[in-house]
Structures are given as C-alpha cells and as structure tokens.
Amino acid sequence: MYNTLMGIGLSLAGPKMLSKIQDQKVHVVHALPGRVRLKCSRWKNEKTASNLESVFKQIPLVSKAEASPITGSLLLEFKLQSLTQEQFDQIVQQAVHTSVATYPELESDLMVILKNIINTIDNTMRRQSGGRVDIDALLSVVLIVSGILRMPSNPAFSSSLLYWAYTIITNKGSGRTDI
16 A cells, blocks of 8 residues: 555656756846857756767757856757747757756766865865875775674675775775776
C-alpha cells in the first residue's frame, strides 16, 4: 500500500519537479534583423558553450554561432533577416535541449562546493601544522583507529575501514590528482 501511494505521488509530482530542473529561463538580450543574442545562467560553462556552438553551426538557418561560457550567452546570426515565431521557438527549444543534454557531462554545483571546502580545510591544516598534517593523513588515522577499535565486534566493517585507510595512504604519492 505504501509503495503504491509513493508511486502515485511520484508520478504526479515527478513531471513538475523535472520541469523545474530543466527550466532554463532563456532571455533575449537583444535582437536585430538576422541576429539574436540569447542568455541563460545555466550556459556559464565551457562544455555547454561548446555544445551550443557545435549544434547551432550545423543548423542550415544559422550562419554564425558564438557561445560565451563567461556570460552564458549565445549569439546567433541567421541567413534570413527575419524569423517566424515558429522558427524562433524552435531555436530556443534547440538551445534548451542542447543545454539539458550537457547536464550529465557537467560536474554538479554541489560537488564543486564540496571540493572547494575540502581544499580549503586541507590547505589550512597544512599551513597550521607546518606541512606535517593534511586531510588525507588525518582521515587515514581516523579510519585506522576506528577499524582497530571495531575489529572485535564487526571484523568485516573494520576490514573495509582499514582498506580505505590503506588505499588513501598508498595512493597519496602515486599520481593522484588533488581534488
């Protein structure tokens, strides 16, 4: 019964939630005969800008496409001086579709924030300890101590903690790229 209610709730709420996620809020910055500049905050990254340019350069109606990852804008020049409303709607829909298709290739905003936090903590630890302690070393110590203390009651979990510590320690100097 509970699963059925959850399924019904998700099927009703899911499309609305998904539409909010895909809501691009594309703005027309300016439009002149044969030219339009679109802008969207979700386009402020290299991958999306590159994908927008490559997709729009293949559209026969478009003579020039330039995307800026800094401003999140897309400048389009057309072979025609004016577009029909249907053609313009298709252009905007194509831009949104291209942007949404890029999402799986992008690093999430939350992951970027978490990496920045970890790097800040790591750099602070190194500075405060004169380079004697970093976040990897501290995490390794916590994992080793936890693994040893929990060994009598839960050997399988303890082994995994010890293995994680081992992995952190052995990968530290072997080409590991910082977060």
